[in-house]
Amino acid sequence: MHQTFSAALEMNLLHANQTGADHNRAHFDQWGITCLNIMSSPGAGKTVLLERTLTALQPELAIAVIEGDMTTELDAERLRRSGSPVLAINTGRACHLDAQMVAGSLHVLATQYQPQSFDLVLVENVGNLVCPAEFEVGEHAKVALLSLTEGEDKPLKYPIMFREADCVLLTKLDLAPHLDLDLNQVIANVRQVNAQATILPLSGKTGVGMDAWYDWVRSQVQANSAGASPCYSPHPKSLSQSGRGTSNSPSPGLGEGVGG
Amino acid sequence: MHEVDMTKALIQTLQDWWQAQPDMPEIRAVHLTIGQFTCVEPASLQFAFAAQTQDTELAGVALRIHETSLIAYCHSCQQEYRPAIGQQYACPTCHAPLDDIRSGRELKIDHIEYRQPASVARESSRPVSPS
Numbered sequence: 001m002h003q004t005f006s007a008a009l010e011m012n013l014l015h016a017n018q019t020g021a022d023h024n025r026a027h028f029d030q031w032g033i034t035c036l037n038i039m040s041s042p043g044a045g046k047t048v049l050l051e052r053t054l055t056a057l058q059p060e061l062a063i064a065v066i067e068g069d070m071t072t073e074l075d076a077e078r079l080r081r082s083g084s085p086v087l088a089i090n091t092g093r094a095c096h097l098d099a100q101m102v103a104g105s106l107h108v109l110a111t112q113y114q115p116q117s118f119d120l121v122l123v124e125n126v127g128n129l130v131c132p133a134e135f136e137v138g139e140h141a142k143v144a145l146l147s148l149t150e151g152e153d154k155p156l157k158y159p160i161m162f163r164e165a166d167c168v169l170l171t172k173l174d175l176a177p178h179l180d181l182d183l184n185q186v187i188a189n190v191r192q193v194n195a196q197a198t199i200l201p202l203s204g205k206t207g208v209g210m211d212a213w214y215d216w217v218r219s220q221v222q223a224n225s226a227g228a229s230p231c232y233s234p235h236p237k238s239l240s241q242s243g244r245g246t247s248n249s250p251s252p253g254l255g256e257g258v259g260g
Numbered sequence: 261m262h263e264v265d266m267t268k269a270l271i272q273t274l275q276d277w278w279q280a281q282p283d284m285p286e287i288r289a290v291h292l293t294i295g296q297f298t299c300v301e302p303a304s305l306q307f308a309f310a311a312q313t314q315d316t317e318l319a320g321v322a323l324r325i326h327e328t329s330l331i332a333y334c335h336s337c338q339q340e341y342r343p344a345i346g347q348q349y350a351c352p353t354c355h356a357p358l359d360d361i362r363s364g365r366e367l368k369i370d371h372i373e374y375r376q377p378a379s380v381a382r383e384s385s386r387p388v389s390p391s
Contacts, residue, residue: 003378004288006371009277013292013300013367016269096262131262134299134367156346160299163358192349195357 017135020099024138027106031115034224035123036217037137039161040145041154042127045171047075048204049145049213050122054082056214061119061221066105068097068126075124085113096131097123102138119221129158140224141166146190148172152181155189163193167200167216174203263304266367267312273369274318285376289322290369296345297330297364330364 012018028035040046054063064085067076076088087105089097102123109115123139125132144165146154149172155162162168168190176183187199198216202209270290278284294300302325309323333340334351340362343349349358 001378002375004373004375005285006373007277008371009273009369010371011273011369013266013270013294013369015369016272094262094265098265130299134262135265156349159345159349159358160297191357193358195359 014134017099020103021136021138024099024102024106025140027110027115028121028138028140031118032225033115033118033121034141034221035121035137035139036141036143036220037123037125037132037139038143038145039125039129039132039165040127040147040171041129041150044127044145044147044150045204046124046127046145047078049169049171050079050124051082052204052207052210053122053214053217054079054084056210057120057217058082058084061218062117063120063122064109064113064118066097066102066121066123068101068124079124085109091126095126095128096135097125097137098135099137106138119225120217129154129161133158133161133164141220143167143169145169145171146186148176148179148181148183148186152185152189155186155193159193162190162197165194165197167198168194169213170199170201171204173201173208174206263300263308264312266300267305267308270309270369271312271316271318274321274372277372278317283376285374287318287321287372287374289324289373291324291326291371291373293326293328293366293368293370295328295330295364295366297361298367300367302327326370328363328366331362332358333360333362335359 025035038046038049050065054065057063064087065076065079067073067079067086067088068091069075069088073088073090076086079086087108089101089105091097091101094101106115109118109121123137125137142165144161144167146162146168148170155168170183170186183201187201190197190199200209200212200216202213204210270292274287274290278287292305294302294305305325306323313319313321330343330345331340332343332349332351334354334356336354336356337351339353341352343358350356
């Protein structure tokens with residue numbers, strides 16, 4: 001006689017991705033790298049933001065970029081002109097980066113570069129306001145861009161992306177005078193779903209508001225290198241000039257890093 | 261369609277579980293809890309699961325999805341409320357931002373229903389119904 005039984009699993013559907021993301025984060029921590037996951041819809045200005053950020057922060061931070069794009073390397077080519085290493089991931093049909101794809105890039109970083117020499121890895125996710133919000137890649141903080149041309153209602157329509165973000169950048173601020181849009185309403189809509197996130201209006205074209213973004217990135221790097229492990233330099237490497245001492249020591253904590 | 265990737269992870273989890281069982285029982289159904297406030301569309305998950313398990317040992321396994329509503333808790337008002345997804349997430353009484361989510365963010369594999377001869381039933385297993 002057969003009987004029907006029930007076995008409790010009580011497991012997250014994204015368990016495998018979460019495990020992979022934690023693994024990636026452990027590597028970042030071990031190398032003293034802060035990782036930011038940058039997400040938005042297509043055309044919100046992620047690549048311009050990265051171009052500007054690389055130019056502005058390269059003198060003080062060693063930065064690598066992990067670039068997700070569905071089929072081309074166009075964005076990666078643009079960013080390579082900055083001189084920073086750009087590791088491209090062609091996601092194929094996938095609409096988001098996942099932990100396993102980023103693990104592949106970390107392998108490249110570990111074998112072809114000196115990962116300990118980097119302070120910051122910027123992950124440019126696939127342009128999409130839905131899926132990337134559910135797939136952690138090992139980042140310490142999430143950044144969501146919302147261009148003002150997309151309209152005030154997007155935080156309400158795609159709430160999970162804006163709820164998960166530690167920092168929300170309202171981009172294309174230079175276009176605000178030409179748009180039928182209330183910036184305060186955009187901010188209020190982001191706030192409805194996220195009480196804590198840092199919200200920064202800016203323009204990658206004119207540079208308005210970019211300094212506040214750079215400061216936020218610096219604060220993430222500093223807080224993360226100070227909090228990750230006692231053996232970490234409290235300052236970004238290129239500022240401290242002192243090397244990392246016993247940077248090969250294994251098993252940093254798998255803490256949550258820093259919040260927004 | 262990220263449901264395809266989620267389904268792959270789900271299938272991997274089921275296969276791992278199945279192979280860890282000494283007698284490789286027949287899986288009948290998988291019960292999931294999917295919150296309303298996630299990026300997952302249950303119908304897409306059903307479709308992806310059926311498509312990807314076709315011609316495998318998991319073919320015909322039923323995917324039973326229990327959906328949970330978005331329920332938030334407002335600390336100022338000390339009460340739960342149901343945000344109107346797509347329109348209003350802040351507390352309807354004091355307008356405080358959406359903060360604690362009590363329900364609706366679940367993406368969970370709850371339990372597996374399986375069949376095996378009663379004689380090999382293990383102590384940790386809970387019989388559901390004889391058949």
